Amino acid sequence: MAVLPIYKLPDPVLRQEAREITEINGDLQRLIDDMAETMYSAPGLGLAANQVGELQRLIVFDVSHKEGRPRKLQVVLNPCIVAGEGEIIREEGCLSVADFCADVRRHAQVLVKGLDREGKPVEITGEGLLAVVLQHEIDHLNGILFIDHISRFKRGLFLRRLKKQAAAR
Numbered sequence: 001m002a003v004l005p006i007y008k009l010p011d012p013v014l015r016q017e018a019r020e021i022t023e024i025n026g027d028l029q030r031l032i033d034d035m036a037e038t039m040y041s042a043p044g045l046g047l048a049a050n051q052v053g054e055l056q057r058l059i060v061f062d063v064s065h066k067e068g069r070p071r072k073l074q075v076v077l078n079p080c081i082v083a084g085e086g087e088i089i090r091e092e093g094c095l096s097v098a099d100f101c102a103d104v105r106r107h108a109q110v111l112v113k114g115l116d117r118e119g120k121p122v123e124i125t126g127e128g129l130l131a132v133v134l135q136h137e138i139d140h141l142n143g144i145l146f147i148d149h150i151s152r153f154k155r156g157l158f159l160r161r162l163k164k165q166a167a168a169r
């Protein structure tokens with residue numbers, strides 16, 4: 001297993017749509033293990049394949065530690081939100097968006113369908129933090145970042161700061 005480099009804004013891979021996974025092979029299993037290690041070492045609550053430069057519909061996440069339970073890695077291939085309801089506003093950050101957090105409004109409960117790492121169908125019902133993480137990571141696979149959900153004003157402030165930092169480098 002290896003810790004992979006995490007791609008950060010403004011890398012274009014974060015704005016691309018990931019492709020459906022059609023073949024489950026050794027390379028994919030290695031990518032899953034590496035993404036898990038990368039997420040835990042960051043540390044982060046979730047990671048989407050775009051963030052390590054792979055345009056495949058794959059997310060890994062684990063909110064159990066944050067909720068006081070032992071570590072439990074979850075992996076979903078080709079995840080899809082099939083239902084969402086309620087509303088939650090929570091502060092989010094992202095391993096691909098350095099030094100910035102903001103409140104984001106999302107569904108408070110979601111039902112996600114996809115495949116597990118062996119290709120068997122899975123359904124995950126997420127509430128609260130898990131619902132937020134699922135929506136955040138699935139957004140990544142569609143080239144969407146949490147800053148796309150905040151006000152234009154706040155996003156403008158952030159993007160100007162990012163530009164300044166890039167110019168100073």
Ligand code: NI
Nearest residue numbers: 093094095096
């Ligand atoms: Ni993220």
